[in-house]
Amino acid sequence: MTAPALPAIGAPLSRVDGRLKVTGGANYAADWRPDGLAYAYQVQSTIANGRITAIDTAAALREDGVIAVLTHENAPRVKAHASNPNDRSLHVLQDDVIEYDRQPIALVVADTFARAKYAASLVRASYAAAAPRTRFAQGEHYSPREVHGEPADTLRGDPDAALHASPVRVDAIYTTPVEHHNPMEPHATIAMWHGDQLKVYDATQGVLAARARIAGVFGLPLDSVQVIDSFTGGGFGTKGSTWAHTILAAMAAKAVGRPVQLAMWRPQMWGGVGFRPATRQHVALGAKRDGTLEVQIHETLSQTSMFDEFVEPSGTITTMLYASPALRVTQELTRLNYGTPTYMRAPGESTGSFALESAMDELAYALAIDPIQLRLRNYAEVDPTKNIPFSSKSLRACYERGASAFAWNDRTPAPRSMRDGRYLIGMGMASSTYPTNRSAASSGYEIRPDGTAIFRAMGVDIGTGAYTTFTMIAAETLGLPIDRVRYELGNSDYPPAPVAGGSQLTASLGSATRMAALEARTRLIALAVADTRSPLHALDPADVGIVDGRVIALATPARGETVAGLLARNGATPLTGVVSAAPGDEKKAYSMHAFGAQFAMVRVDPDLGTVRVVKQVGAFASGRIINAKTARSQYLGGMTFGLGMALLEISRPDDRTGRFMNANLGEYLVPVQADIGAMEAILVEEDDPHVNPIGAKGIGEIGIVGAAAAIANAVYHATGKRIRDLPITPDKLVS
Ligand code: MOS
Numbered sequence: 001m002t003a004p005a006l007p008a009i010g011a012p013l014s015r016v017d018g019r020l021k022v023t024g025g026a027n028y029a030a031d032w033r034p035d036g037l038a039y040a041y042q043v044q045s046t047i048a049n050g051r052i053t054a055i056d057t058a059a060a061l062r063e064d065g066v067i068a069v070l071t072h073e074n075a076p077r078v079k080a081h082a083s084n085p086n087d088r089s090l091h092v093l094q095d096d097v098i099e100y101d102r103q104p105i106a107l108v109v110a111d112t113f114a115r116a117k118y119a120a121s122l123v124r125a126s127y128a129a130a131a132p133r134t135r136f137a138q139g140e141h142y143s144p145r146e147v148h149g150e151p152a153d154t155l156r157g158d159p160d161a162a163l164h165a166s167p168v169r170v171d172a173i174y175t176t177p178v179e180h181h182n183p184m185e186p187h188a189t190i191a192m193w194h195g196d197q198l199k200v201y202d203a204t205q206g207v208l209a210a211r212a213r214i215a216g217v218f219g220l221p222l223d224s225v226q227v228i229d230s231f232t233g234g235g236f237g238t239k240g241s242t243w244a245h246t247i248l249a250a251m252a253a254k255a256v257g258r259p260v261q262l263a264m265w266r267p268q269m270w271g272g273v274g275f276r277p278a279t280r281q282h283v284a285l286g287a288k289r290d291g292t293l294e295v296q297i298h299e300t301l302s303q304t305s306m307f308d309e310f311v312e313p314s315g316t317i318t319t320m321l322y323a324s325p326a327l328r329v330t331q332e333l334t335r336l337n338y339g340t341p342t343y344m345r346a347p348g349e350s351t352g353s354f355a356l357e358s359a360m361d362e363l364a365y366a367l368a369i370d371p372i373q374l375r376l377r378n379y380a381e382v383d384p385t386k387n388i389p390f391s392s393k394s395l396r397a398c399y400e401r402g403a404s405a406f407a408w409n410d411r412t413p414a415p416r417s418m419r420d421g422r423y424l425i426g427m428g429m430a431s432s433t434y435p436t437n438r439s440a441a442s443s444g445y446e447i448r449p450d451g452t453a454i455f456r457a458m459g460v461d462i463g464t465g466a467y468t469t470f471t472m473i474a475a476e477t478l479g480l481p482i483d484r485v486r487y488e489l490g491n492s493d494y495p496p497a498p499v500a501g502g503s504q505l506t507a508s509l510g511s512a513t514r515m516a517a518l519e520a521r522t523r524l525i526a527l528a529v530a531d532t533r534s535p536l537h538a539l540d541p542a543d544v545g546i547v548d549g550r551v552i553a554l555a556t557p558a559r560g561e562t563v564a565g566l567l568a569r570n571g572a573t574p575l576t577g578v579v580s581a582a583p584g585d586e587k588k589a590y591s592m593h594a595f596g597a598q599f600a601m602v603r604v605d606p607d608l609g610t611v612r613v614v615k616q617v618g619a620f621a622s623g624r625i626i627n628a629k630t631a632r633s634q635y636l637g638g639m640t641f642g643l644g645m646a647l648l649e650i651s652r653p654d655d656r657t658g659r660f661m662n663a664n665l666g667e668y669l670v671p672v673q674a675d676i677g678a679m680e681a682i683l684v685e686e687d688d689p690h691v692n693p694i695g696a697k698g699i700g701e702i703g704i705v706g707a708a709a710a711i712a713n714a715v716y717h718a719t720g721k722r723i724r725d726l727p728i729t730p731d732k733l734v735s
Contacts, residue, residue, distance in 0.1 A: 003477050003518055003545075006694060008685050010472060012629035013482070017231070017467045026231040029203040030188035036258040037190070038067055040249060041116035043106035043123045044271050045098045048132035048337040048658025052096040052105060052125050059122040060108055065115040067256050069123065070107040072096055076251055078217045082308065085148075087213050088340050089308040090244045091272065092251070098127065099306045100339045101659045102271025104244050109252050109260060117265075132337035132658035133306075136280060139334035141301060147313040147331055147348075154319045154385055157326030162295035166286025170362045174283060174355035174724045177650040178660070179276040181344055182670055183463075185233025186266050187243065187273055191250040192259035199226045202246055205235040206499030207492040208458045213242040214250065229490040232462040236641075237343035239462065240501040243273045270663035274342025275651060277302040277312045281355035291369045291377040295326035298356060304333045305340040312341065313348035317705075318356050319385040320591065321433055322378040327385070337658045343501060345641055346701035349434055350708070354645070354726060357430035357709030362722065365415075371429055371713070372399050372408065372597075383591030391590035391690035394621035395431065398597040401682050402429070402619035406599035415720035424604040425614075426718025430706035432596035432620065436697040437504035440582035442495035443516035445474070447524065447575040451549055451564030452484045455516065459497035459509045460490045464700055465630030469506060470513050472626055473694065477517035479546030480563070487513075495578045503594075503698030506626060508581075511693040516579035521546055523575055528566055535559050581693065590690045594697040596620035598639070598710040601677075604718045609730030611715060612677065613643055616707070619682035623697035628683060631699050635681035638703015644671045645704065646711035647727050 020026045057069040075093035082089045091103050106123045110116035133139055144152050163169060190201040198220065204210045207227040215225045232239065249262035284297040298318040304310050315329035364371040382389050411427040412418055418425035444456040455474045461467045467487055475485040497509045525544045528536040528551045536544055536553060545554045552560030601615040616639050625631045648669040651660045662668045688695045708726060716722045723732050
């Protein structure tokens with residue numbers, strides 16, 4: 001028989017690394033203390049466009065403890081331009097050109113962090129400054145050739161004619177602002193050289209890509225670079241690329257001949273480590289009077305930097321969420337004097353769903369149809385653009401389960417019709433979806449003679465619970481108790497696994513882990529039946545299993561022996577192997593997406609315009625759930641992110657200078673516990689035999705998709721005011 005199937009919704013196991021984290025035993029990148037460690041601090045530009053005419057480091061160099069100051073005048077030359085579209089071009093002290101505010105212009109290295117930071121304040125730069133380009137209206141708009149491997153634009157039918165002919169229309173502009181990721185752990189790197197070998201502790205979402213990027217910049221072979229990231233304090237996309245500070249740390253370590261730590265100060269993260277770009281989105285929907293969509297138009301504009309290209313693919317969601325005979329999606333860019341934007345939790349889907357799902361809500365009011373009914377009327381039974389079936393789609397069940405838990409039927413449809421004393425109450429909903437991604441991954445196993453197992457892979461646990469879920473997959477497949485299996489992650493010397501981004505790590509490495517554990521299990525059983533001294537000798541392997549650390553005859557479980565006993569008798573050496581698993585052609589046959597439904601109830605103070613989110617319910621179907629507890633945490637985290645997007649988060653630019661004015665957690669508001677009302681995430685069971693060997697679709701990002709629209713729709717229902725520009729701050733409701 002084959003190994004037992006994984007459960008549809010796995011046990012709510014607490015984190016296997018939880019104790020280590022809460023006792024301070026988990027080393028994050030900046031926590032390592034190699035001998036001779038020196039500390040670097042960045043000096044960042046105070047203009048967004050121009051040139052450095054002079055840079056004076058003398059005062060810094062005179063300070064006690066200062067070891068070196070790197071500037072563009074003395075830094076080593078490296079290959080900082082990106083050739084791979086997933087890498088970012090970097091400003092790493094190669095020239096005097098300034099293209100965004102808070103660009104690194106010098107690096108001070110000292111014997112303590114405090115001395116480095118103080119000396120950095122003494123570096124004086126003179127500039128020839130030019131006016132920065134900071135507004136969408138200033139730059140030319142252009143269409144990128146492609147958007148993350150897909151065409152930027154999609155056209156079906158004659159959208160303009162279809163819109164003109166539609167009896168009911170919605171046509172509006174929606175905007176979303178620049179947001180910054182703000183993981184708890186700011187970016188940090190420790191770099192050290194041993195001859196031409198470079199070892200880097202880096203706060204990153206993926207050591208595989210980080211190793212390749214670092215090796216490329218310094219012109220080193222891959223095996224000369226080791227990247228380690230055992231624990232990461234959140235990423236949300238900002239740690240999905242290698243940025244300047246990582247390269248600068250390695251440059252400095254080379255220059256001073258000792259290990260160098262570069263930990264970023266939070267305000268410095270409003271410079272060159274990416275952000276969610278601002279978007280301006282035109283959405284036009286045309287429908288028949290019964291609500292059937294005739295046409296969807298979604299034209300988006302977002303920003304990239306002067307020197308690199310990143311596209312926020314806000315329109316992509318509209319190509320697959322609802323069916324309509326006519327459709328136009330365009331995605332344009334303009335170049336501004338800010339750093340290069342990057343992936344931020346559900347890049348594209350989060351911003352795009354705000355526009356599309358707000359417009360669908362507007363259409364529901366225009367038609368006087370219930371918002372869920374409108375979505376059901378336009379339910380896409382197959383992928384409307386690719387014209388292929390979905391591998392699985394449980395969106396109907398999500399609407400039903402979510403609506404019932406939220407008590408959607410208590411809602412009275414008219415705006416301003418629900419009250420709680422002097423407060424206005426509103427209920428809103430939105431659809432949610434996120435693509436199912438997967439990359440090649442490998443998992444190494446080592447079954448030890450003591451009956452324990454160690455698995456290893458490059459994947460990084462960015463706080464999601466990856467250590468726990470991969471340990472569960474290995475233990476459940478292999479038949480070992482969970483406390484006898486350890487998973488080691490985050491080291492580029494381990495078998496390759498992709499970045500923890502695009503919600504793909506569980507699908508990718510989970511599949512490899514499942515296959516690695518199956519291989520180890522098969523080998524153990526083969527060893528037992530071939531061993532004349534085993535009680536299982538000569539049994540058909542199909543009649544043998546492994547349960548709770550014992551190899552047993554399935555028909556008579558008392559007949560068997562421990563894995564430890566079996567291995568001890570057979571050379572007492574570990575059983576080792578590496579198994580790779582890669583996606584095949586399944587994406588050609590099936591469109592693969594997770595789906596969900598978001599619901600929000602708000603209470604608005606009609607005099608002050610303040611919005612409280614009283615209740616959020618999200619129902620998500622994302623294929624197999626490995627661990628109900630960590631999965632629920634991902635969903636709740638995503639919904640919290642969505643609340644931040646709806647009501648709080650905005651990096652406020654000074655359009656004259658190109659500087660973000662609120663570069664700190666005092667003025668850039670992220671939701672805290674007190675902002676959250678009742679919150680429920682429903683795990684909708686879903687079996688998907690097509691996506692990958694473990695049937696998991698990924699859960700890290702879908703929780704944010706649609707959450708902001710559900711809240712904005714609830715605010716409209718409460719107040720009768722349609723806010724199309726995020727975040728929904730009190731001024732917009734009282735004006
Ligand atoms: Mo995610 S924005 O792919 O880290």
